[in-house]
Amino acid sequence: MTQIKNIGVYTSGGDSPGMNAAIRAVVRTALYYNLEVTGIRRGYEGMINGDMLPMDRRSVANIIQRGGTILKTARSLEFREPEGRKQAYEQLKKHGVDALVAIGGDGTFTGAKVFGHEYDIPVLGLPGTIDNDLIGTDFTIGYDTAINTVMEAVDKIRDTAESHDRLFIVEVMGRDSGLIALRTGIASGAEAILIPESKTNIDALYERLDTGRRDKSSKILIVAEGDEAGGAFEIGKLVKEKYPNYDTRVSVLGHMQRGGHPTCMDRVLASRVGVAAVEGLLAGHSNEMVGIINNQITYTPFENAIKHTVEADPNLLKIVEILSL
Known part of the structure; x- marks a missing residue:
C-alpha cells in the first residue's frame, strides 16, 4: 500500500449539490485510517495561494445536507500555466500534503490529469457536476x-x-x-x-x-x-x-x-465515492476518477472520464415522442 500521510481535498469548477457530502466522506474516511486531511479552499486558485487548513471530524459536522461547498470553488487561469502548477506543488509540499482528492467535472479532471503527470503526487477525482456528462459513472454528484x-x-x-x-x-x-x-x-x-x-x-x-x-x-x-x-x-x-x-x-x-439540499441519492453517491477515493489512494490508484457503474465502484483514467461527445439515448428520445401524444 502507498505510504500516504496527508490527503488534500478540494472542489473546483461549478458547484453541485452533494459536494459537501463528498468532502465529509473523504475527511472522515481519512481519519478512520489515521491519516491527516487538509482542506484546500477555492480549488486550484487556493492551492496556488496556499489557502489550506487542517480538517477534523468537527470540520465536516452537520454539512451532509447542505448544498454548495464549504471549501468554496473557483476557476484558475494561473493553474493552466506550468509556473502556476509549480507554485501549487510547492504549497502542497509546504503543508505536508502528499495525495489529493479533486471534486469536480471535466475541467477539474483536466487540471488534475496534467498535474498528476507533472508531479509525483497521487490524485483521484470524484464526479461533482450536475450535467452527468462524465464517462465512468452512471450518475454524477448533483445530477439527481x-x-x-x-x-x-x-x-x-x-x-x-x-x-x-x-x-x-x-x-x-x-x-x-x-x-x-x-x-x-x-x-x-x-x-x-x-x-x-x-x-x-x-x-x-x-x-x-x-x-x-x-x-x-x-x-x-x-x-x-x-x-x-x-x-x-x-x-x-x-x-x-x-x-x-x-x-x-x-x-x-x-x-x-x-442549489438546494442534495437528494438522498446524491448524498449516498457522494458518500460511497468519497470513501472509495481514500481507500483507492491507499491501494495505489492515481490519475483516475472514482465512479459507480451498475452499483459497483469503478476507477476510470482521467483521460477516459473527461467529457466525450456521446449520442443521446434513443430509447429516452422515443419515450418523449410516445408520451407527448
Whole structure:
C-alpha cells in the first residue's frame, strides 16, 4: 500500500449539490485510517495561494445536507500555466500534503490529469457536476438533485400554463449535454425537448405542435442551453412567428439548478465515492476518477472520464415522442 500521510481535498469548477457530502466522506474516511486531511479552499486558485487548513471530524459536522461547498470553488487561469502548477506543488509540499482528492467535472479532471503527470503526487477525482456528462459513472454528484429541482420548477410552470392556456419554453442547463433536459422532459410530460446531442429540426418541432392534442390547454417545451438553435429565446421567437395565436412565454431556470439540499441519492453517491477515493489512494490508484457503474465502484483514467461527445439515448428520445401524444 502507498505510504500516504496527508490527503488534500478540494472542489473546483461549478458547484453541485452533494459536494459537501463528498468532502465529509473523504475527511472522515481519512481519519478512520489515521491519516491527516487538509482542506484546500477555492480549488486550484487556493492551492496556488496556499489557502489550506487542517480538517477534523468537527470540520465536516452537520454539512451532509447542505448544498454548495464549504471549501468554496473557483476557476484558475494561473493553474493552466506550468509556473502556476509549480507554485501549487510547492504549497502542497509546504503543508505536508502528499495525495489529493479533486471534486469536480471535466475541467477539474483536466487540471488534475496534467498535474498528476507533472508531479509525483497521487490524485483521484470524484464526479461533482450536475450535467452527468462524465464517462465512468452512471450518475454524477448533483445530477439527481438538479433534475428534481427542474422537475419541481416545471410542475409549477405547468400550473400557470394551464391557467392561462400558454405554451412555455423552459431552458435548462446543459451547454454540451442534454441529459438534464432529456430526463426532466420525460418526468414533466413535456411536448418536446431540444438537446445539443441531436440536430435541431425546427420543422419536426412544428409538426409535433401541429399534431399534438388540440384540447390540451398548456404545452411545455424543454430546451437545453446548448441547443444549436440558440436556446429558449431563439426557439421562442421562431414559435411566436409560426404560431402567433399561441400565448408563448420563455422561462430560463439558470443557476437555481445548482442549489438546494442534495437528494438522498446524491448524498449516498457522494458518500460511497468519497470513501472509495481514500481507500483507492491507499491501494495505489492515481490519475483516475472514482465512479459507480451498475452499483459497483469503478476507477476510470482521467483521460477516459473527461467529457466525450456521446449520442443521446434513443430509447429516452422515443419515450418523449410516445408520451407527448
